[in-house]
Amino acid sequence: MILEIKNLCASIDEKEILKGINLTINPGEVHAIMGPNGSGKSTLASVLAGKSDYEVTSGSVTFKNQDLLDLDPEIRAREGLFLSFQYPVEIPGVSTANFLKASVNEVRKHRGLEPYDAMEFLKVMKKELELLEMDKSFLSRSLNEGFSGGEKKRNEIFQMAMLDPVLSILDETDSGLDIDALRIVAEGVNKLRNTERSFLIITHYQRLLDYIVPDFVHVLYQGKIIKTGTKELALELEERGYDWLKSEVPSLEEVQ
Amino acid sequence: MANENELLTELTDSEYKYGFTSDIEQEYAPKGLSEDTVRFISQKKNEPEFLLEFRLKAYRHWLTMKDPQWQNVNFPTIDFQDIIYYAAPKKKQELQSLDEVDPELLKTFEKLGIPLSEQKMLAGVAVDAVFDSVSVATTFKDKLAEKGIVFCSFSEAVHSHPELIKKYLGSVVPYTDNFYAALNSAVFSDGSFCYIPKGVRCPMELSTYFRINAKNTGQFERTLIIADDESYVSYLEGCTAPMRDENQLHAAVVELVAHEKAEIKYSTVQNWYPGDKNGVGGIYNFVTKRGICKGISSKISWTQVETGSAITWKYPSVVLQGDNSVGEFYSVAVTNNFQQADTGTKMIHTGKNTRSRIVSKGISAGKSQNSYRGLVKVLKKAENARNFSQCDSLLMGDTCGAHTFPYLEIGNSSSVVEHEATTSKINEDILFYCNQRGISQEDAVALIVNGYCKEVLNQLPMEFAVEAQKLLAISLEGSVG
Numbered sequence: 001m002i003l004e005i006k007n008l009c010a011s012i013d014e015k016e017i018l019k020g021i022n023l024t025i026n027p028g029e030v031h032a033i034m035g036p037n038g039s040g041k042s043t044l045a046s047v048l049a050g051k052s053d054y055e056v057t058s059g060s061v062t063f064k065n066q067d068l069l070d071l072d073p074e075i076r077a078r079e080g081l082f083l084s085f086q087y088p089v090e091i092p093g094v095s096t097a098n099f100l101k102a103s104v105n106e107v108r109k110h111r112g113l114e115p116y117d118a119m120e121f122l123k124v125m126k127k128e129l130e131l132l133e134m135d136k137s138f139l140s141r142s143l144n145e146g147f148s149g150g151e152k153k154r155n156e157i158f159q160m161a162m163l164d165p166v167l168s169i170l171d172e173t174d175s176g177l178d179i180d181a182l183r184i185v186a187e188g189v190n191k192l193r194n195t196e197r198s199f200l201i202i203t204h205y206q207r208l209l210d211y212i213v214p215d216f217v218h219v220l221y222q223g224k225i226i227k228t229g230t231k232e233l234a235l236e237l238e239e240r241g242y243d244w245l246k247s248e249v250p251s252l253e254e255v256q
Numbered sequence: 257m258a259n260e261n262e263l264l265t266e267l268t269d270s271e272y273k274y275g276f277t278s279d280i281e282q283e284y285a286p287k288g289l290s291e292d293t294v295r296f297i298s299q300k301k302n303e304p305e306f307l308l309e310f311r312l313k314a315y316r317h318w319l320t321m322k323d324p325q326w327q328n329v330n331f332p333t334i335d336f337q338d339i340i341y342y343a344a345p346k347k348k349q350e351l352q353s354l355d356e357v358d359p360e361l362l363k364t365f366e367k368l369g370i371p372l373s374e375q376k377m378l379a380g381v382a383v384d385a386v387f388d389s390v391s392v393a394t395t396f397k398d399k400l401a402e403k404g405i406v407f408c409s410f411s412e413a414v415h416s417h418p419e420l421i422k423k424y425l426g427s428v429v430p431y432t433d434n435f436y437a438a439l440n441s442a443v444f445s446d447g448s449f450c451y452i453p454k455g456v457r458c459p460m461e462l463s464t465y466f467r468i469n470a471k472n473t474g475q476f477e478r479t480l481i482i483a484d485d486e487s488y489v490s491y492l493e494g495c496t497a498p499m500r501d502e503n504q505l506h507a508a509v510v511e512l513v514a515h516e517k518a519e520i521k522y523s524t525v526q527n528w529y530p531g532d533k534n535g536v537g538g539i540y541n542f543v544t545k546r547g548i549c550k551g552i553s554s555k556i557s558w559t560q561v562e563t564g565s566a567i568t569w570k571y572p573s574v575v576l577q578g579d580n581s582v583g584e585f586y587s588v589a590v591t592n593n594f595q596q597a598d599t600g601t602k603m604i605h606t607g608k609n610t611r612s613r614i615v616s617k618g619i620s621a622g623k624s625q626n627s628y629r630g631l632v633k634v635l636k637k638a639e640n641a642r643n644f645s646q647c648d649s650l651l652m653g654d655t656c657g658a659h660t661f662p663y664l665e666i667g668n669s670s671s672v673v674e675h676e677a678t679t680s681k682i683n684e685d686i687l688f689y690c691n692q693r694g695i696s697q698e699d700a701v702a703l704i705v706n707g708y709c710k711e712v713l714n715q716l717p718m719e720f721a722v723e724a725q726k727l728l729a730i731s732l733e734g735s736v737g
Contacts, residue, residue, distance in 0.1 A: 074697075077693055
């Protein structure tokens with residue numbers, strides 16, 4: 001397996017957000033996590049990526065047979081964990097190409113590969129750009145500065161393609177995307193899908209899952225996975241909302 | 257954000273790389289300042305009468321002045337009688353070639369990475385190195401002489417080109433200008449002199465390297481650059497000092513004169529010892545730098561990367577006298593720990609259609625204070641003057657400060673003056689984003705800072721831009737994470 005989360009609890013500013021998450025992801029699997037606002041979806045993504053604002057209070061996470069929680073965020077990244085941010089940051093004056101070159105070469109170094117020189121790197125970038133129907137003017141623009149919401153998200157997927165991760169976490173990549181951008185992003189992800197790479201797709205809506213068909217769908221509610229199913233579960237949620245789950249899992253109200 | 261603060265208090269593991277001293281026999285002036293000190297210096301340097309007069313007038317004027325208090329910096333009152341005003345390596349007597357320079361001294365420059373010996377030299381950089389008070393060697397002099405370019409120590413120029421010194425010394429920065437300019441005019445020891453004749457484009461970067469070595473000494477160098485009609489020169493100065501517990505004073509004066517259609521590009525990478533992480537020691541860098549665009553369509557461009565000194569207090573300025581002349585100021589000022597910087601520029605538009613551009617990038621970390629202070633003055637007769645100013649501040653953590661003091665004095669209604677300012681912070685989110693892409697904290701800071709300063713670094717000659725980038729990273733090492 002790639003990732004095994006056991007009874008993970010995490011809090012921020014003393015407030016517990018994740019209350020015992022269990023999840024196993026095998027190579028090549030696509031898992032979707034759905035749930036209403038405030039259920040802890042983005043917290044889960046941040047904790048896995050190693051954001052220091054969150055404190056893990058109990059539980060364990062194993063990534064490629066290592067204790068993930070023991071690794072610094074940059075080591076997690078170099079080991080092949082990628083997070084597509086819900087709100088990608090802007091870095092003025094640093095071109096997308098330069099940023100990515102620093103990033104990709106760190107990852108390559110970690111994996112015992114030679115760093116790319118400028119020419120090779122340009123070639124690789126151009127290939128991936130085509131995949132995402134992006135213009136190469138992207139590369140010379142400052143990272144995300146003045147990018148539209150759709151461009152930022154496409155840039156995340158572009159970086160994902162460049163970094164060749166084993167586990168990609170997409171945190172609400174579909175939010176703020178129009179239907180065309182959504183299709184391009186989804187196609188990008190689908191082209192990267194293979195028997196080795198796994199995905200954890202966090203989303204609010206079923207819409208994205210029309211394009212990226214998941215193997216499993218989990219419902220996160222109040223810091224716990226309360227239901228797991230297949231792609232049909234997503235359709236059901238779309239139709240019925242989340243309220244019916246509350247009655248199906250009555251203990252939840254009391255837990256709160 | 258408690259976490260971020262914790263990270264930031266782990267500040268400053270970075271050590272000052274240039275903090276060694278060299279064991280060289282020195283010759284000193286007696287401590288303290290009096291007319292006798294001034295005469296001593298002048299006599300040591302075997303100066304002509306007019307220069308002694310200049311010094312004495314400056315000294316007498318200095319006695320009537322009070323040290324300025326308006327800057328946004330704090331430091332104990334300086335005891336001007338507790339400073340040695342002249343220190344020179346003893347063996348320095350009429351050096352003909354590099355072979356005659358004290359090997360200990362050459363070793364020092366080697367440690368600093370200054371390519372003093374010609375064979376090791378970066379192609380196309382001529383260096384004049386000033387060690388404490390005396391200029392040690394000027395390389396490539398002959399090659400420059402072929403073009404009629406004079407590039408030598410100030411002391412040498414006093415003897416070889418007294419007419420130029422007499423004409424231009426104090427013509428841009430008069431000794432009455434300010435307290436430290438008066439002090440410098442009285443006791444300046446050495447510095448660089450440069451003259452580019454009519455129509456000559458200087459074929460290489462000219463460079464001066466300043467280093468304070470002796471204890472308790474002040475360094476008062478004087479630089480004078482004259483670009484005659486339609487000439488061009490690019491000039492770079494670098495500075496370092498050993499680590500010492502006490503504060504040392506550096507009060508230089510730089511004067512630039514650009515004649516008709518001439519262009520002077522003056523770049524500084526200032527890395528004086530900034531003091532330790534508790535704010536002990538470091539250089540007080542009180543410098544007056546000014547250029548005058550005397551001729552029509554002339555241009556003066558200042559670029560500075562300021563990472564050192566306990567206190568930096570300087571405003572490289574341009575007087576835009578010639579019609580259609582251009583003044584530029586590009587600055588990166590980094591403060592960390594307890595450093596204080598009050599720096600900026602003055603653009604004085606007196607000619608018609610004159611243009612100026614100011615790009616200032618301040619970076620504050622630790623408990624430092626970083627101020628931009630700039631004046632744009634358009635005189636009544638300066639028709640169609642234009643200025644664009646951009647002042648950005650970057651904060652690292654929340655125990656440092658950034659301040660902006662822009663002054664505008666516009667006396668002509670046809671002028672257009674624009675001012676933009678931004679303040680941003682290197683926050684956890686940006687660093688985390690970089691981490692998530694496999695980039696470590698240190699590398700992320702360097703990447704972000706270099707991006708932020710790009711517009712200024714682009715102005716530096718290539719090899720120095722690389723140097724400056726590294727210096728920025730070193731200065732901010734340990735300032736996060």
